Each structure stands twice: as C-alpha cells, then as structure tokens.
Amino acid sequence: MATLPVPLAPPITSADADRPWLDACSSVLALFLPVECVGCGASDRALCRRCRRTLDALPGRTRLVGGVRLDAAHEYDGLVRTLVLEWKLRGRVDVVRDLTGRTATLVRAALAAAPDGAVVLRVPPSVRGHRQRGFDPVVTVLRRAGVRRSRTLRRVAPPIGTAPPGNLPGGTTGHGQKERNALERVAATVGTLVAEDVAGRDVVLVDDVVTTGVTMAEAVRAVRAAGGRVVRCVAVATVEV
Numbered sequence: 001m002a003t004l005p006v007p008l009a010p011p012i013t014s015a016d017a018d019r020p021w022l023d024a025c026s027s028v029l030a031l032f033l034p035v036e037c038v039g040c041g042a043s044d045r046a047l048c049r050r051c052r053r054t055l056d057a058l059p060g061r062t063r064l065v066g067g068v069r070l071d072a073a074h075e076y077d078g079l080v081r082t083l084v085l086e087w088k089l090r091g092r093v094d095v096v097r098d099l100t101g102r103t104a105t106l107v108r109a110a111l112a113a114a115p116d117g118a119v120v121l122r123v124p125p126s127v128r129g130h131r132q133r134g135f136d137p138v139v140t141v142l143r144r145a146g147v148r149r150s151r152t153l154r155r156v157a158p159p160i161g162t163a164p165p166g167n168l169p170g171g172t173t174g175h176g177q178k179e180r181n182a183l184e185r186v187a188a189t190v191g192t193l194v195a196e197d198v199a200g201r202d203v204v205l206v207d208d209v210v211t212t213g214v215t216m217a218e219a220v221r222a223v224r225a226a227g228g229r230v231v232r233c234v235a236v237a238t239v240e241v
Contacts, residue, residue, distance in 0.1 A: 038086050038095055039079050046094035055079055055098060061238050065213040066220030068230045071110070072238035073102040076209055080237050084209060088137055096140055103236045104145035107206060110232040114202045118231060120150040121195060123207035123219050127155070137208040141236060153193045153219055189218045198228030205230055210238040
C-alpha cells in the first residue's frame with residue numbers, strides 16, 4: 001500500500017512552543033546532569049535547537065490501513081527513528097516533548113472531528129515489548145494530548161490453527177514481528193485483539209509506530225467486529241511502504 005505524502009501536520013500548540021524559562025532551567029540542569037543532543041551530539045540539550053527545527057520541518061504521512069485513514073505525525077526514519085528508539089528502548093523521557101507534540105495535535109483534531117465524541121482506544125504493545133520497557137508509549141502520547149480517559153484493546157490468543165508453528169498463544173514466545181515475514185505477521189496477528197463496549201460508537205485508534213500496518217488493521221477489524229466505527233487512526237510515526 002502506497003504512502004501518500006501530505007502537508008505538514010497541524011502545528012504544535014502554544015503550550016508546546018519554546019519557552020525561555022524552560023531553556024534556562026535546562027541549562028542549569030545540564031550543569032549537574034550533562035546530556036547530549038540525540039540528533040547531533042551537541043551538549044546540554046536532549047534535542048538542540050537546530051535538530052528541533054529539523055524535526056519540525058519534517059512532513060507528516062497519511063496512508064490507509066484497513067480501509068481507514070491513518071495520520072502519522074512523522075515518517076519513521078532518520079532523526080525520528082533515533083528519537084523513538086531512545087524513548088522506547090532507553091527510557092529517554094527528555095525527548096518525549098519534542099517527539100510527541102505533533103501527534104498530540106493530531107489526536108485532538110481526530111476527536112474534534114467526531115460528531116458525537118469518540119472513544120479513544122490504544123493499540124496495545126506487544127507482550128515482549130511491554131515487559132522490556134515497563135510502560136506503554138501510547139499512554140504518554142495521550143497524556144500530551146490531554147486525553148485522560150482511554151482504553152486499550154484486549155489481547156487474546158490467536159484462533160487455533162492460525163498461529164505460525166513454534167509460537168505460543170498471545171505472542172509470548174521467541175519471534176517478534178520484526179523477525180517474521182509478511183505472511184507470518186498476518187497469521188500471528190489476525191484474531192488477537194478484542195474491542196469491548198464500542199457498539200454504535202465512533203472510535204479513534206492510537207499507536208506509536210505503524211510499520212506494515214498489520215496490527216493496526218487488526219485493531220480496525222476488532223472494533224468493527226464489536227459494532228464500533230473507526231473514524232481515524234493516529235500514530236507517532238509510520239514506515240513508508
């Protein structure tokens with residue numbers, strides 16, 4: 001499925017703009033806890049001004065997943081990929097503000113477009129990923145968007161006979177999605193998510209990174225199976241396919 005280039009995502013709100021007092025506090029803190037820019041290695045900032053401008057200039061991406069529009073704040077490449085990995089794998093919470101501001105704007109826009117209000121459902125992280133990180137990145141994104149009430153899709157064991165050989169129910173074993181080919185990803189994912197209490201409701205699905213789109217498509221299927229309507233999917237980043 002082709003990725004459709006779109007204009008820049010909505011601008012970061014004034015609450016996310018540069019604030020002199022924040023820069024001053026960062027400079028003082030850097031005297032005691034030295035940090036380097038994730039993008040270029042410059043000292044005293046998790047993301048220096050130059051790299052922040054580079055990030056802000058990168059275009060968003062829109063694609064279809066499961067027949068639904070997915071708005072991604074960024075393409076998962078270069079600086080964005082580095083920031084995501086520092087956040088998810090190394091717990092660098094100091095990059096969250098710059099990385100997720102635009103995504104929060106997209107979530108707010110999706111909710112505002114829903115005629116009667118929408119249910120926000122998080123696409124759950126993999127069992128292995130959640131165990132390794134100890135937190136759900138999507139929760140952080142929603143907090144940035146001011147969404148205090150959200151639910152997560154529930155993971156269940158795949159239907160009998162659909163999981164690739166060697167995998168235990170619920171995706172708890174050896175092979176993660178990155179190690180699988182396209183057919184194995186589909187087989188390991190279809191039927192593994194369940195949506196609850198969404199019958200007759202509009203739903204906004206939120207995930208951190210969408211790669212092949214298989215998991216997001218499964219989330220769309222789960223919502224539809226439960227009688228809900230997915231009006232928009234939102235992600236921090238997507239891989240161009």
